[in-house]
Amino acid sequence: MTKLITDPNLLQPDDFYQELTDLHRDLTPEQSAEINAKLILLLCNHIGDQAVLSEAMLIAKKNLKAA
Numbered sequence: 001m002t003k004l005i006t007d008p009n010l011l012q013p014d015d016f017y018q019e020l021t022d023l024h025r026d027l028t029p030e031q032s033a034e035i036n037a038k039l040i041l042l043l044c045n046h047i048g049d050q051a052v053l054s055e056a057m058l059i060a061k062k063n064l065k066a067a
Helices: 013-024 029-047 050-061
Strands: none
Touching: 013 029, 029 050
16 A cells, blocks of 8 residues: 655656646636646546545645634
8 A cells, every 4th residue: 555655755846836836827716726626636546546545635634724
């Protein structure tokens, strides 16, 4: 069983962050949410390991700020 990698793992994190923010530039909030959902589903399909995805969801939900 693969464990979710939570340590920094991007070779060029600043370049990735720039590309991600560029992706959202000039989008409406609805378009931004839609592109995030599509990106998440594409990456989940690529990962393909339910245990890793479940772990990621638990970590992502942990310590959310109250709405």
